[in-house]
Amino acid sequence: MAQSFDVQPVDASFGAVITGVRIPELDQPTWQALHDTWLKYALLIFPGQFLKKDEQVAFAKRFGALEFEMGAVSNVREDGTLRVEAEGDDVVKILKGNEGWHADSTFKPIAAKGAVFSAEVVPTIGGHTGWADMRAAYDALDDATRTRIAPLRAYHSLHYSQSRIGHRPKAGTEDYRRLGFAGDENVLRPLVKTHPDTGRKSLLIGRHAHDIPGLAPEESEALLQELIDFACRPPRVYHHDWRPGDVVIWDNRCLLHQATPFDMTQPRIMWHTRIAGDPVSEAAVG
Ligand SMILES: [Fe+2]
Numbered sequence: 001m002a003q004s005f006d007v008q009p010v011d012a013s014f015g016a017v018i019t020g021v022r023i024p025e026l027d028q029p030t031w032q033a034l035h036d037t038w039l040k041y042a043l044l045i046f047p048g049q050f051l052k053k054d055e056q057v058a059f060a061k062r063f064g065a066l067e068f069e070m071g072a073v074s075n076v077r078e079d080g081t082l083r084v085e086a087e088g089d090d091v092v093k094i095l096k097g098n099e100g101w102h103a104d105s106t107f108k109p110i111a112a113k114g115a116v117f118s119a120e121v122v123p124t125i126g127g128h129t130g131w132a133d134m135r136a137a138y139d140a141l142d143d144a145t146r147t148r149i150a151p152l153r154a155y156h157s158l159h160y161s162q163s164r165i166g167h168r169p170k171a172g173t174e175d176y177r178r179l180g181f182a183g184d185e186n187v188l189r190p191l192v193k194t195h196p197d198t199g200r201k202s203l204l205i206g207r208h209a210h211d212i213p214g215l216a217p218e219e220s221e222a223l224l225q226e227l228i229d230f231a232c233r234p235p236r237v238y239h240h241d242w243r244p245g246d247v248v249i250w251d252n253r254c255l256l257h258q259a260t261p262f263d264m265t266q267p268r269i270m271w272h273t274r275i276a277g278d279p280v281s282e283a284a285v286g
Contacts, residue, residue, distance in 0.1 A: 001029055002027075002029040002030045002032065002033040003021065003027065003029075003030045004020065005018055005019065005020045005021040005030070005033075005034070006018065006019045006020045007037055007041075009041065010043075010045070010238050011235075011238070012133065012234070012235050012236065012237060012238040013133045013135075013136035013235050013236050014041055014042045014043055014131070014133040014135070014136065014236075014238070014255070015041055015042065015043040015044075015045065015131065015133075015238045016037065016041040016043070016044055016045070017044075017045045017046075017047065018034070018037070018044050018045065018046050019046075019047065021034070021046075022049070023046060023049050023051060023055065023059050023247065024051070024055045024058070024059070026059075026062075031062055035062075035063070038063075038249060038251065039197050039198055039251070042131075042133065042135070042250065042251040042254055042255050043131050043238065043248060043249075043250045043251070043255060044248065044249050044250075045240060045246065045247075045248045046246065046247045046248070047243065047245070047246050048243070048245045048246065049118070049245055049246070049247040050244075050245035051118055051247055053070055053271070056070070056116055056118055056247070056271060056273055057069045057070060057273055059116055059247075059249075060115075060116040060249075060273040060274075060275055063113065063114060063249070063275050064113050064275045064276060064278070065275070065276045066273060066274060066275060066276060067105060067112055067274040067275065067276040067277075068273070068274050069273055070271055070272075070273055071178075071271070071272045071273075071274070072269065072270070072271060072272075073095070073117075073259075073270040073271070073272050074267075074268060074269040074270060075091075075092065075095065075264050075267065075268055076121075076267045076268070076269055082264065082265065082267060083264065084264065085264040088167075089175075090167075090169045090170065090173070090175045090176070090179060091175060091179070092264070093162065093165065093167040093169070094162070094167075094179050095259060096165060096167075097161060097162050097165050097167060097207070098258065098259040099258055099259050099260060099261060100161065100164075100165075100206070100207035100258060101130075101132060101205075101206050101207060101228055101232050101256040101257070101258045102161070102206035102207045102208055102256060102257065102258070103204070103206050103208075103252050103253075103255070103256055103257070104252050104257075104274060105180070105252075105274070105277070106156040106187075106189060106204070106206065106208050106209070107156040107157050107158045107161075107180065107186075107187060107208045108180065108183070108187070108284075109187060109283060109284050110276065110277045110279050110282050110283050110284070111189070111252065111253075111277045111282040111284075112252040112274050112275060112276065112277050112282070113251075113252060113253060113275040113276060113277045113278065113282065114249060114250055114251050114252045114253070114274075114275045115249070115250055115252060115272055115273060115274050115275060116247065116248070116249045116272075116273040116275070117129065117247070117248050117249075117250070117270060117271070117272050117273075118245075118246065118247040118248075118270065118271045119242040119243065119244055119245065119246045119247075119269075119270055120244060120269040120270065120271060121244065121267050121268060121269040122242045122243065122244060122268060123262040123263055123266040123267070123268050124263075124266065125262065125263060126260055126261050126262030126263060127242065127259075127260065127261075127262030127268050128239045128240055128241050128242065128259075128260040129239065129240050129242070129248075129257060129258070129259060129260070130232075130237055130238065130239040130240075130257060130258045130260060131237070131238055131239075131240075131250060131255045131256065131257045132231055132232040132236050132237045132255060132256045132257070132258075133236040133237075133254070133255060134202035134203040134204070134205070134231060134254050134255060134256060135195070135200045135201070135202045135254045136235070136236045137202070137203050137227075137230065137231030137232075137236055138192065138200075138201050138202050138203050139201075140230075140236075141203075141230075146192075149191045149192060149203075149223075149227070150192060152190070152191045152212050152214070152215075153188045153189060153190050153191065153212065153213060153285060154188070154189060154191060154205075154209040154210060154211065154212045154220070154224065155186050155187065155188055155209070155210055155211045155213075156186070156187050156188075156189055156208040156209050156210075156284070157186050157187075157208060157210065158179075158180050158181055158208060159181065160186075160208065160210045160211075161207040161208045161210075162181075164207070169181050187284030187285075188213070188284055188285050189204055189209070189284055189285060190204060190285065191203065191204055191205065191209075191212075191227075192204065193253070195253055195254055195281075196253070196278060196280065196281035198254075200254065202253075202254040203227060203231055205224055205227045205228055205231065205256070206228070206256050209224050210224065212224070228256075231256070232256060232258075239260065242270075252275075252277075253277070253281070253282065
């Protein structure tokens with residue numbers, strides 16, 4: 001029998017804070033109940049879990065195979081020094097790029113299923129993470145827009161999204177490969193997707209999407225921006241103000257997310273475990 005845990009919805013169309021449970025101690029029935037809760041809310045927030053790295057990886061693996069186990073999202077180098085915003089190396093430019101709304105790995109042949117994200121060191125101001133509910137956004141569209149976008153697809157590219165903030169990465173470096181620039185195939189994805197587990201339709205947009213085939217470039221850019229502006233506003237957004245030890249898991253198949261700016265003279269260390277998408281539902285169409 002599943003243990004009980006507390007589910008406190010946040011003030012948005014999605015998202016809930018989960019308390020009364022320790023992630024490393026979830027038995028199978030309780031995990032199953034939690035998984036159902038995740039499908040419903042799309043974002044679960046667990047305050048004060050302080051997971052060890054292997055505990056975070058083990059938790060993520062219960063949701064599926066991993067795209068990668070543990071990526072630092074941080075302005076702290078391995079030697080402990082801070083990356084300087086003004087110098088703008090490839091890592092800083094990715095951190096800045098991630099301030100744009102996006103879903104993870106949509107520019108890869110298989111987009112991500114979701115991610116577990118945890119806070120180790122947080123700055124005193126800023127450095128929040130926002131999510132936006134693309135199911136509720138789709139539901140809120142008028143009929144004319146739904147009809148217009150139903151047959152449309154867009155290319156997804158990290159080179160494209162980073163170039164929009166003036167970032168042209170150095171090819172061939174370790175960061176180039178690790179950050180996802182290598183093998184950017186300019187994949188094609190529909191603007192409307194159906195969730196493989198819930199059957200709900202959602203908008204698939206975000207900063208990596210560009211150049212809808214059949215539309216003029218300006219028309220495509222305007223439509224994609226219009227959809228982001230419409231989708232990513234209350235009641236469909238939630239921004240989390242992190243405390244050390246917080247853990248979240250989000251469903252990348254129906255949410256967008258964004259980083260928010262912070263004072264880069266302060267350290268910020270976050271850990272990202274990415275759950276791989278199922279090729280049946282998350283593969284690109286071209
Ligand atoms: Fe991301």
